[in-house]
Amino acid sequence: MARRADEGGTNAPQSRLAPAERREQIIEAASRVIAQNGFWGFAVRQVADECGLTEPAVIYHFKNKVGLLIAVLEHRDREDMTIFAHTLGVEAEDVWNGAVDFGIRELCAALVARNVAQPEMVRLYTVLQGESLNDHHPAYQYFQRREERVLGNLTRAAERDGIENPRREALAALSMMDGIQVRWLREPDAVDLVAEWNAYADSRWPRRD
Template sequence: MAGARTKSTMTAQERRISILNTAAQFVAQHGFWGLRLREIAVAEDMTEAGLLYHFGSKEGLLLALLDYRDKTDRAALYRTLGVPMPSGGEAVGEDDPFPVGLRDLTCATTERNATQPEIVRLYTVLQGEALSENHPAFQYFRDREQWVMREYTKAAANDGCSDPRRTAMQALAAMDGLQMRWLHDRGHIDLAGEWRELIDRIID
């Protein structure tokens, strides 16, 4: 394609993003423990030393990947919902406005997730691995759980739920379970459609 960037002409930031996108595919397939830096380096046409130059370590690469994916997906979701993006691409804080209901938030999330199964697989695999305290993403997922629950609880309150935090927890648990089933049988499960049925039951 005319004007397309080659690996050798990428800026440092473009190369970093390219590595993260490639790493996402391998982590989704193998998890963190089965990840081999050499495979990513070969796919990126670079040396392992060059890879480590950008991220420092295998653990650094994983955390950078999670941060990148969270901020990328959050930015896209907030744009769809018309929610102001906090500075630095962070999640909404305790005092930040979040004028979206839980139904709209979760339906927009599943519609987006239905278009990126490898990213859903990435998080599903890593969340299971990171239950172990010696996993490098253990603390990351604990922190992530807090901001996601904060976001969903605000949204549930906007929908008038009598117990917003409990409803948020139930919605997250149901979404995790549905996405797992969908990853196993994508040809027969309409992720976004099934979720619209589920969220109406949860909020009622």
């Protein structure tokens, strides 16, 4: 039987990855496990098994379960922003800073295009977003900040479009997007995320040719 690779335990590894590569491997595995089980339902042991490691090896890199969760969220934020910026044809830093010049329809279309390409990541965020409604959840503050940042970007986009109550418009758009995505995650073969979003966008912000 092959032994587990274990930088933090006692078993000699069959093969070693560089520390950065090992961290990335663990983060990818944790993303999958948390997407299926949520924070409260996953165990570090499950992540270790996914990687062929022992539990102490995972703890060696991330200290504890909360540290692993935060590492997953930070990693996904960077990946997410890179994909989103590429879809818009701008720099990721400009998206972070809100320094982009798009209307609300364009920004929302880019969000949907990004999300439809990564259903497991959307599932991860949807599961954690629901769990973190409890202010004792370790990701509570993270999701508060994240949602406010997204809402702020959409509000500024609505302002550029000259919409009368831009924050309300942004909140309505974000809520509709979240709702459609939940249906899509539940019934991916029955719900076309892009088509459903475009139908909403056409009814809300008709194109002016």
